[in-house]
Amino acid sequence: MAAVGAFAPALRADWGSLRSNNHTVVEHGHVDVAHVHPEPARVVGARHVDIEAERRHGFYWAGYHPGLTIGVLPAGYVQVSFGGVGYYYYDGVYFRPTPEGPYAVVAPPVGVIVPQLPEGADPILVGQTTYYYAGGAFYLQQPTGFAVVAAPLGVTVTGLPPGAISVFIRGKTYYVSGSAYFLPVMAAGVTAFVTVQP
Amino acid sequence: MRIMNTKRWVVSLIVVGSVLLGTRAAPAQSQTNIAPQAERILSGACQYLAEAPYFSLTAEIWREHVTVSGQKLQFSRTLTMEVKRPNRLHLELASPHSQRGFWYDGKSLTILDRQPGLFSMAAMPGTLDAMIDKAHDDLGMDLPLIDLAVSDPYKNATAKVAKGTYYGLSPVLGVSCHHLAFTQDNVDWQVWIQDGPQPLIRKFVITHKSEEGGPEFTALITEWNFTERIADSDFVFEPPRGATQIEMHSDQAQANEGEHVKSLASPKSK
Numbered sequence: 001m002a003a004v005g006a007f008a009p010a011l012r013a014d015w016g017s018l019r020s021n022n023h024t025v026v027e028h029g030h031v032d033v034a035h036v037h038p039e040p041a042r043v044v045g046a047r048h049v050d051i052e053a054e055r056r057h058g059f060y061w062a063g064y065h066p067g068l069t070i071g072v073l074p075a076g077y078v079q080v081s082f083g084g085v086g087y088y089y090y091d092g093v094y095f096r097p098t099p100e101g102p103y104a105v106v107a108p109p110v111g112v113i114v115p116q117l118p119e120g121a122d123p124i125l126v127g128q129t130t131y132y133y134a135g136g137a138f139y140l141q142q143p144t145g146f147a148v149v150a151a152p153l154g155v156t157v158t159g160l161p162p163g164a165i166s167v168f169i170r171g172k173t174y175y176v177s178g179s180a181y182f183l184p185v186m187a188a189g190v191t192a193f194v195t196v197q198p
Numbered sequence: 199m200r201i202m203n204t205k206r207w208v209v210s211l212i213v214v215g216s217v218l219l220g221t222r223a224a225p226a227q228s229q230t231n232i233a234p235q236a237e238r239i240l241s242g243a244c245q246y247l248a249e250a251p252y253f254s255l256t257a258e259i260w261r262e263h264v265t266v267s268g269q270k271l272q273f274s275r276t277l278t279m280e281v282k283r284p285n286r287l288h289l290e291l292a293s294p295h296s297q298r299g300f301w302y303d304g305k306s307l308t309i310l311d312r313q314p315g316l317f318s319m320a321a322m323p324g325t326l327d328a329m330i331d332k333a334h335d336d337l338g339m340d341l342p343l344i345d346l347a348v349s350d351p352y353k354n355a356t357a358k359v360a361k362g363t364y365y366g367l368s369p370v371l372g373v374s375c376h377h378l379a380f381t382q383d384n385v386d387w388q389v390w391i392q393d394g395p396q397p398l399i400r401k402f403v404i405t406h407k408s409e410e411g412g413p414e415f416t417a418l419i420t421e422w423n424f425t426e427r428i429a430d431s432d433f434v435f436e437p438p439r440g441a442t443q444i445e446m447h448s449d450q451a452q453a454n455e456g457e458h459v460k461s462l463a464s465p466k467s468k
Binding site: 016017022173191194 | 261266296298300314316335339345357384402404406415445
């Protein structure tokens with residue numbers, strides 16, 4: 001999953017073309033993005049913006065969506081809370097205990113602060129603010145960790161939040177997750193999604 | 199007089215000699231250094247492709263992804279490509295997670311993301327070469343193996359090559375192939391070309407050496423077809439039932455992300 005902000009003026013979905021390589025500057029300023037490591041934030045070097053669907057499936061949070069239940073929490077989970085509600089957190093996935101016993105996956109709760117970003121979180125620069133996007137949630141760095149925040153508008157991402165559903169509003173298809181609306185667009189030959197207010 | 203003439207003769211001799219020596223001191227040099235055997239085999243394969251009025255191929259393509267921790271992962275997809283020169287292309291990229299089709303009919307490029315049923319169109323110039331460049335420049339699209347579809351594959355492939363080497367015969371998918379390797383500024387690349395009267399490209403590797411971890415693109419071309427005529431209808435996009443048209447996001451729009459939402463045109467539903 002990749003997110004587009006000022007870090008990435010151009011997405012590149014596919015490789016495998018000498019013509020495209022020769023057609024672009026050698027420095028990869030056009031095709032690459034300075035990738036920022038989740039914690040501590042630091043530039044680790046240029047790499048391809050990788051927006052293939054395949055990559056998403058390697059992350060722990062891929063495939064976990066609100067409503068799914070599991071019997072045992074993953075090793076290494078941490079407990080977090082916000083507004084008096086407690087959650088179990090592991091690598092981008094948030095769980096709540098259920099009366100029946102298992103743990104239910106819930107949408108990333110806005111306001112919660114987690115100690116570490118999920119694996120593969122992508123930085124997005126919006127104005128002067130760097131957001132991180134992973135598992136369908138946007139994060140902002142805080143002194144004590146990373147806070148789940150509401151989706152900023154006008155940002156393009158290449159992966160929808162798990163469990164997002166499609167809706168049809170005034171002739172357009174959108175995807176909805178919590179209070180966030182995503183408008184699908186074709187970017188660099190793949191489907192990407194812009195956060196909007198329909 | 200005699201002294202003057204002798205002097206003039208000596209001066210002339212020095213001037214001519216300097217010019218000759220100067221020429222010898224800095225002989226003309228080629229910008230590239232491609233081994234003759236590599237050049238001959240590659241140009242033969244490229245000429246074979248360039249002279250084909252139409253062809254189709256099937257390939258398995260692999261792409262490496264280097265994680266932040268440095269772990270290398272390889273992901274594969276299948277690719278089918280139909281080309282009719284000078285201005286028709288149909289390409290399908292498929293994996294269990296993503297199935298996309300691309301149609302170029304000489305006027306427009308249509309991209310279909312099959313799983314959600316979303317498609318988008320963009321007006322394009324009238325030749326494959328111009329379409330490929332416009333898709334790259336304006337839409338940020340790099341289509342895998344598109345080097346095989348350009349009008350002059352040899353010139354396209356060697357445009358920035360610094361050195362080319364021949365490494366002899368190697369089997370690829372059970373076929374004996376000539377192994378050629380090329381270096382240039384930003385990437386290294388290798389190609390394996392079938393030995394014999396039909397110089398078909400069987401394997402193609404690009405190493406992105408300027409990127410962290412040097413990730414590679416690999417294509418194994420499992421099928422070539424130069425004889426079966428391709429129907430014109432193969433290059434014409436027909437929206438699947440229920441598919442929805444969405445906006446094409448341009449590089450310009452991405453660069454002006456803040457303005458993007460305002461500038462989106464209304465997509466249509468089919």
